Amino acid sequence: MENFEFFSPTKVIFGKDTVSRIGDEVRCHGYRRVLMIAGGGSIKGNGVYDATVQSLKTAGVEMVEFWGVRPNPVLSTVYAAIQMARETQVDAILAVGGGSVVDSAKAVAGGFYLKDIWEAFENKVLIEKALPLFVILTLSATGSEMNAFAVVTKTEENKKWAVGSPALFPVVSVIDPSVQVRLPWHQTVNGGVDALSHIMEFYFLGSVEETTIAIDECLLRTIIRTLDRLQADPGDYDSRANLAWAATLALNGISGAALQGGDWATHMIEHGLSALHPEVAHATGLGILFPAWIQHVQDCNLRQFQRWAERVWETASVEEGLIRLRDTLKRWKAPISLREVGVKREEIKTIADNVMLRAPLGRLKNLDQQDVEAILELAW
Amino acid sequence: MENFEFFSPTKVIFGKDTVSRIGDEVRCHGYRRVLMIAGGGSIKGNGVYDATVQSLKTAGVEMVEFWGVRPNPVLSTVYAAIQMARETQVDAILAVGGGSVVDSAKAVAGGFYLKDIWEAFENKVLIEKALPLFVILTLSATGSEMNAFAVVTKTEENKKWAVGSPALFPVVSVIDPSVQVRLPWHQTVNGGVDALSHIMEFYFLGSVEETTIAIDECLLRTIIRTLDRLQADPGDYDSRANLAWAATLALNGISGAALQGGDWATHMIEHGLSALHPEVAHATGLGILFPAWIQHVQDCNLRQFQRWAERVWETASVEEGLIRLRDTLKRWKAPISLREVGVKREEIKTIADNVMLRAPLGRLKNLDQQDVEAILELAW
Numbered sequence: 001m002e003n004f005e006f007f008s009p010t011k012v013i014f015g016k017d018t019v020s021r022i023g024d025e026v027r028c029h030g031y032r033r034v035l036m037i038a039g040g041g042s043i044k045g046n047g048v049y050d051a052t053v054q055s056l057k058t059a060g061v062e063m064v065e066f067w068g069v070r071p072n073p074v075l076s077t078v079y080a081a082i083q084m085a086r087e088t089q090v091d092a093i094l095a096v097g098g099g100s101v102v103d104s105a106k107a108v109a110g111g112f113y114l115k116d117i118w119e120a121f122e123n124k125v126l127i128e129k130a131l132p133l134f135v136i137l138t139l140s141a142t143g144s145e146m147n148a149f150a151v152v153t154k155t156e157e158n159k160k161w162a163v164g165s166p167a168l169f170p171v172v173s174v175i176d177p178s179v180q181v182r183l184p185w186h187q188t189v190n191g192g193v194d195a196l197s198h199i200m201e202f203y204f205l206g207s208v209e210e211t212t213i214a215i216d217e218c219l220l221r222t223i224i225r226t227l228d229r230l231q232a233d234p235g236d237y238d239s240r241a242n243l244a245w246a247a248t249l250a251l252n253g254i255s256g257a258a259l260q261g262g263d264w265a266t267h268m269i270e271h272g273l274s275a276l277h278p279e280v281a282h283a284t285g286l287g288i289l290f291p292a293w294i295q296h297v298q299d300c301n302l303r304q305f306q307r308w309a310e311r312v313w314e315t316a317s318v319e320e321g322l323i324r325l326r327d328t329l330k331r332w333k334a335p336i337s338l339r340e341v342g343v344k345r346e347e348i349k350t351i352a353d354n355v356m357l358r359a360p361l362g363r364l365k366n367l368d369q370q371d372v373e374a375i376l377e378l379a380w
Numbered sequence: 381m382e383n384f385e386f387f388s389p390t391k392v393i394f395g396k397d398t399v400s401r402i403g404d405e406v407r408c409h410g411y412r413r414v415l416m417i418a419g420g421g422s423i424k425g426n427g428v429y430d431a432t433v434q435s436l437k438t439a440g441v442e443m444v445e446f447w448g449v450r451p452n453p454v455l456s457t458v459y460a461a462i463q464m465a466r467e468t469q470v471d472a473i474l475a476v477g478g479g480s481v482v483d484s485a486k487a488v489a490g491g492f493y494l495k496d497i498w499e500a501f502e503n504k505v506l507i508e509k510a511l512p513l514f515v516i517l518t519l520s521a522t523g524s525e526m527n528a529f530a531v532v533t534k535t536e537e538n539k540k541w542a543v544g545s546p547a548l549f550p551v552v553s554v555i556d557p558s559v560q561v562r563l564p565w566h567q568t569v570n571g572g573v574d575a576l577s578h579i580m581e582f583y584f585l586g587s588v589e590e591t592t593i594a595i596d597e598c599l600l601r602t603i604i605r606t607l608d609r610l611q612a613d614p615g616d617y618d619s620r621a622n623l624a625w626a627a628t629l630a631l632n633g634i635s636g637a638a639l640q641g642g643d644w645a646t647h648m649i650e651h652g653l654s655a656l657h658p659e660v661a662h663a664t665g666l667g668i669l670f671p672a673w674i675q676h677v678q679d680c681n682l683r684q685f686q687r688w689a690e691r692v693w694e695t696a697s698v699e700e701g702l703i704r705l706r707d708t709l710k711r712w713k714a715p716i717s718l719r720e721v722g723v724k725r726e727e728i729k730t731i732a733d734n735v736m737l738r739a740p741l742g743r744l745k746n747l748d749q750q751d752v753e754a755i756l757e758l759a760w
Binding site: 003004005006015208214222245 | 381382383384385386387388389391392393394395396398557588590591592594595597598599601602605606617618621622625626629634637638
């Protein structure tokens with residue numbers, strides 16, 4: 001078993017009707033004026049916005065509103081929100097939305113104290129300080145609500161890059177699964193597939209790490225089962241809640257303990273892809289790319305891939321496991337090839353070039369340009 | 381799925397040769413002078429003391445030493461250590477040892493700012509502030525290294541009681557499983573049984589809480605398997621490490637998410653027992669009492685007890701599951717009855733009286749004096 005560190009200081013408040021807790025939490029931590037960061041307005045449809053406003057008001061916390069974070073969030077939005085945070089002199093950030101909103105809010109919180117937050121994405125400066133971040137999560141997927149990472153795209157350079165710092169852990173994250181009950185099916189699937197892929201980024205580095213590996217298998221099976229149930233009955237609260245908690249655990253350190261920090265090549269290939277094709281949702285890209293990556297690298301740790309086939313897909317062969325994974329994605333109405341989402345075969349080299357900007361990538365197998373092209377070919 | 385909160389801010393540094401990290405951790409958090417709290421000297425035999433002294437010295441952290449914490453730690457020791465902490469004007473506490481040392485250190489850290497720490501155990505005052513606590517764990521069992529609870533005995537009143545406060549979370553806990561390789565077998569077993577019992581305090585409250593329940597089953601099976609392996613080969617590092625991490629996860633909030641805070645009746649009965657019989661190790665008492673509690677309360681949530689029998693013991697019947705649990709304990713050379721550890725049958729009422737001082741107890745079934753006596757009879 002490899003050495004590791006586990007640090008996950010975010011307080012999670014989980015369950016029905018918990019949004020109303022946010023005001024007291026912000027207030028008890030000593031803050032009086034928050035910049036709310038949100039997306040396109042879905043939180044006005046599901047009651048979350050009203051509950052947030054009411055809760056802050058009751059607690060005597062002022063709120064300034066920043067709207068307009070998009071899926072695959074972009075740097076220009078982050079800059080605009082940082083400017084608003086400075087002008088309005090808030091003392092905390094409140095993200096209300098899904099992973100894109102939370103990631104943008106982290107970049108705002110860290111960028112508040114920097115000349116240019118993008119320099120942190122480029123590893124030129126460290127984020128040593130950030131505005132305290134509070135989160136109300138409306139879509140379980142990225143795990144961003146309980147970790148210290150953020151992914152943002154700099155559109156003009158086609159760079160979708162990640163940044164991390166202990167200063168970026170949310171102070172408190174409120175997760176009310178009942179607000180996710182009316183999500184469109186494809187968003188539910190994307191959330192689940194994103195969570196599955198986070199676990200798999202760690203899992204395949206395993207060998208004897210029994211505790212973590214066993215937990216990861218639990219989480220993979222739980223996510224698959226709850227998605228199946230939600231496809232049959234989108235209003236099934238218990239499945240929503242189990243999916244939501246499993247998605248949080250998929251990337252708060254538990255799923256990766258002793259697994260060398262994870263592989264992350266598939267995520268980096270996806271970032272290279274969706275930087276050029278922002279219309280492809282992050283999880284859609286992952287669902288397409290992960291089976292291809294498995295095909296390409298399975299011989300590097302064959303026993304673990306076989307274990308995955310056995311424990312998750314109940315078959316002895318990795319090939320059959322891959323078929324079942326792709327069949328499951330199809331059953332969930334998720335695309336399983338790049339051509340289905342409009343990527344042209346002749347773009348593969350351009351995408352691979354973009355991916356290699358962030359090289360080295362991959363821990364199980366260190367991927368070069370040829371590897372990345374081969375994976376994209378398999379995914380095409 | 382029930383609502384819950386998850387908060388576990390302790391940073392864990394886990395793995396081989398990690399004790400040498402403690403000096404930098406204390407220093408980086410801004411402290412210069414620690415009170416080391418330890419037990420009877422076993423840390424001088426396994427190299428942990430020397431590594432600690434060296435690490436603190438290198439980091440420029442001064443150390444004052446307090447020795448003498450016993451298993452089933454007592455209040456008088458805590459008072460003495462608080463006095464030393466005050467006289468020597470330390471700015472942090474460093475626990476080096478197992479659960480008894482960590483629990484005592486928590487009481488010292490909290491008691492430093494109180495007139496009488498026992499008043500917190502009696503729920504007369506709250507612990508709102510504590511000296512920062514650092515931990516080097518030498519025996520995985522209680523999970524105290526990553527939670528905010530402590531259990532201490534006030535000998536003169538036969539009270540073995542618990543206290544909790546968010547101020548008591550260790551700042552950093554170092555867990556090096558390799559220092560546990562030379563533990564006597566009965567201590568390894570006690571550690572594992574303690575961890576099993578922590579999970580079971582939560583598990584039997586489950587119904588549909590799939591994510592947590594599935595993780596709990598993983599942890600139960602992992603602990604049983606790793607103990608079996610360590611019985612065959614005490615030097616097996618991977619099994620030590622997996623057992624250690626599972627024991628930490630057994631009581632850091634993960635195993636209890638959405639399980640209503642747990643039942644804890646069995647622990648309270650054990651506290652009543654070992655307050656009167658301090659020679660009975662905490663985990664020995666739990667191993668004896670848990671099967672009896674299961675026998676007595678199984679009808680309150682029969683489906684979950686059956687699930688436990690199936691998933692953990694591979695049998696459809698709770699009765700057969702209980703037989704396998706007791707057989708496993710016997711195989712591990714752990715006592716399975718009160719009479720084996722020298723408790724007389726006529727003491728049952730006295731023990732039950734002592735337990736009821738801390739009533740109400742039990743969430744799955746609220747136990748009265750008759751219930752407690754019946755459980756003790758079954759355990760006898």
